[in-house]
Amino acid sequence: MENLLPLSARFRHIVVARGTRSGRRIVDCAAPAPSSELSPEAPSSVPGEDQLFCQWLFDQVGLDAKNYRAETLQRRVTACLRELRVRTIAQARRELELKPALSTTAVSTILVGVTTFFRDPAVFDALREQLPALAANRLGVNVWSVGCSNGEELYSMALLLAELGLLRNSYLLGTDCRADAIANARAASYDAMSMKNVPSALRDRYFFRENQRWRLQPSVSVTARFRIEDMLRVQQPGIWDVIVCRNTTMYMRPEVTTPLWERFETSLRAGGLLVLGKAERPLGAKRLTLIAPCVYRKLRA
Numbered sequence: 001m002e003n004l005l006p007l008s009a010r011f012r013h014i015v016v017a018r019g020t021r022s023g024r025r026i027v028d029c030a031a032p033a034p035s036s037e038l039s040p041e042a043p044s045s046v047p048g049e050d051q052l053f054c055q056w057l058f059d060q061v062g063l064d065a066k067n068y069r070a071e072t073l074q075r076r077v078t079a080c081l082r083e084l085r086v087r088t089i090a091q092a093r094r095e096l097e098l099k100p101a102l103s104t105t106a107v108s109t110i111l112v113g114v115t116t117f118f119r120d121p122a123v124f125d126a127l128r129e130q131l132p133a134l135a136a137n138r139l140g141v142n143v144w145s146v147g148c149s150n151g152e153e154l155y156s157m158a159l160l161l162a163e164l165g166l167l168r169n170s171y172l173l174g175t176d177c178r179a180d181a182i183a184n185a186r187a188a189s190y191d192a193m194s195m196k197n198v199p200s201a202l203r204d205r206y207f208f209r210e211n212q213r214w215r216l217q218p219s220v221s222v223t224a225r226f227r228i229e230d231m232l233r234v235q236q237p238g239i240w241d242v243i244v245c246r247n248t249t250m251y252m253r254p255e256v257t258t259p260l261w262e263r264f265e266t267s268l269r270a271g272g273l274l275v276l277g278k279a280e281r282p283l284g285a286k287r288l289t290l291i292a293p294c295v296y297r298k299l300r301a
Contacts, residue, residue: 050074053089054110060096060103063177067232067256068111076110083109108178111251117152117159117190118197119246123275126292127242128160130273134241140169141241144267146231147248148174151185151224152194157244158220159202167223173236175229185226188216232256239269246294247277254283261285268298 051065054073057080058065065073077089084106086092096103118124134141141161145154154174161167176182195203195214207214229236231245232252243264249257261282264274274288274296282288288296 049089050077053077053092056093057096057103057106057110060100061107061177061179063107063230064232066253068252072251073110076112080106080109104179108180111178114247115149115152116194116197117156119153119156120278120294121197123292123294124156124160126295127157127273127275128164130291130295131160131164131166131242134271134273135164135166135170138169140166140171142171142238142269143173143242143244144236144240145172145174146243146245146264148176148185148226148244149178149181150190150194151188151226152190153244153246154185154224154226155188155216155220157242158223159198159206162206162220163202167220170223172224174224174226175231175234175236176226177228177230179228182226182228185224188221189213190216232260235263236267238267240267240272241269242273242275243268244275245280246275247279250277250279258284261288265298270298270300272298274298 051070051074054070054077055065081087081089081092084092084095084102086095092106096106131141143154143157143161145151145157148154151174154172158167158170158172161170161172174182174185176185189210191213195207198207203214206217206220208217209215231248245264249260252260261284264282265285265287268274273291274282274285276282276294276296278294280294282296285296287299289299291297
């Protein structure tokens with residue numbers, strides 16, 4: 001196995017997003033540029049119209065908008081209108097009623113899933129140190145990526161396991177409520193932005209170029225399974241060694257996330273790891289202790 005420097009040692013600067021008014025770290029992606037036929041700024045909606053639209057839209061795909069922070073969803077409505085190439089919420093509803101398949105795209109625009117391979121390298125340095133002990137005599141680990149988006153984080157775990165010789169006997173599952181995100185994860189094809197943190201040695205060993213993108217080698221991608229699921233409604237059975245849920249719950253209401261932490265805690269094996277985003281804390285969980293940035297271990301007793 002080739003010796004590699006720790007991931008965090010390869011970066012001289014770390015850039016983080018500016019905080020919002022609540023002090024939470026929210027990473028957003030730019031909305032699609034408006035077409036030449038549209039005004040750069042969508043017209044203002046009437047009071048409450050954004051919220052009603054979000055509730056209606058989420059109903060179309062079987063989600064409950066009341067589980068999410070209203071201000072977070074409403075902040076993305078303008079981007080949703082641009083994606084649908086309409087000017088008003090009324091036009092958006094008519095477009096979605098005529099073309100229901102666009103509902104998935106519209107929801108994905110509002111529930112922004114921003115991630116890359118090996119995002120926050122220090123977190124993955126810590127995981128690389130912990131994984132051999134988790135495998136013990138089982139020669140593999142069970143990993144669940146919750147809100148997996150386009151698959152980068154679950155595949156990052158797969159690459160760590162491959163380097164440690166543990167991938168073959170591991171079970172990797174990614175779940176997300178957005179059908180298009182799951183389709184992208186299964187395709188395992190990524191642009192340069194997603195690949196920016198992948199060390200060149202790993203890139204050359206596990207990826208190949210295809211149509212100006214990087215595709216993960218099938219020997220790695222076939223080890224991961226992906227399902228369309230709402231984590232607030234479906235609890236994966238089994239005992240997990242690692243649960244990764246990063247920068248997802250910060251968009252949700254606190255009363256929704258508290259029972260979620262308890263479910264994750266119950267689903268973890270004793271000594272297992274819960275990996276969260278920098279702005280997230282497993283409030284209410286009684287047996288989780290912080291062992292590294294964003295990494296919590298379930299106590300054995």
